[in-house]
Amino acid sequence: MSKKSTRVDLACQALRQAIIEQALPPGTKLPEDELGIRFGMSRTLVREVLAQLQGEGLVDAPPRRTATTAKPTLDQAREIFETRKMLEREVVRLVIGRWQPQFGADLEGHVRAEEAARQAGDARVSIRLAGEFHTRLGGMAGNTLLRRYLSEVVSRCSLILALYGRPHSADCAVNEHREIVAALRAGNAEAATKIMDHHIGGVEQRALLDSGRDAGFDLGAVLSRYAGQLDAGSTKVARISKPKVRGKR
Incomplete structure (x- = not known):
């Protein structure tokens, strides 16, 4: 590169x-x-x-x-969530068909990281990790194109939440992600899909409140x-310390 x-x-x-x-x-x-x-x-x-x-x-x-x-407009936001629901259901189906014990260990480790962010009160990291749970799950489906599309709609949903929604609910995300992992471990596609639909429906409900945000x-x-420190030879972005960002008045 x-x-x-x-x-x-x-x-x-x-x-x-x-x-x-x-x-x-x-x-x-x-x-x-x-x-x-x-x-x-x-x-x-x-x-x-x-x-x-x-x-x-x-x-x-x-x-x-x-x-x-x-x-995005509210109509565009609704279309994005409609697409996400379809993609998430297909991911559940494919992941159960390819299930390996390591999948469960990886997902549970990620949920523990979400819990740590929640306990630390770090809302921004919590938001990012909540989305990464779904892209990580998408990677387990074994379909590169599906993972790419899911990653894009998950990112767009985060943008929609910032524009229209109320604050991210870390408690809901962690608990529902645990339930999804449990259903996947059990090989129960019907239960996993039902939990996923409910979970994404809750995210959509929080997102489409049309309340706006202070920019x-x-x-x-x-x-x-x-x-951070952008090193041309590095593959990661190094985050510098977290100064408080003061809003302009």
Whole structure:
């Protein structure tokens, strides 16, 4: 992998995480110059990053206008959740057909990480881990394309929650994820599907309240926190310490 592609991937990963963790609210302007400074990139590379995130539905980048984090309409949000429900049901079916004891161990380890984030009161990490439970499960289905599509809709759902929903319920996520794992372990496809439908239905209900969010925050501070130390030879984004981000008034 070239230095160029590595840096683009790292910047995509950092911005994706910031959007999923709701640190960058929907409709946030993403000036190319600001991104370039924070990630140490040329405007050409910044445009590649924005184009990739636009393809994932996380960024709107119209020609000759400043890109923003995506701001889906309520109708679009409903379509996204409708698609997610279908994908999640198929994932359950495929995972049960391919079930291995290691799947259960991996999922239970992830749920323990969710519980730790909940107990620590770290809402942003809790939000990210809740979504990663589903993408991790999608990876166990053995279908690369399905995993890709599921990952995209899960990320879009996080964006919708930031735009319309009430705060993430870590208690519900952890408990329902445990129930899903138990049903999968038992090989009970009907129960697992029913629990999954109820779980996603609850997420959708929290998401589509049309209440909006306060987008006041310091863009530079958020970008700096998620950019971390971008090393062209690394495969991960190193997160720097977590300064408190003060909202602008």
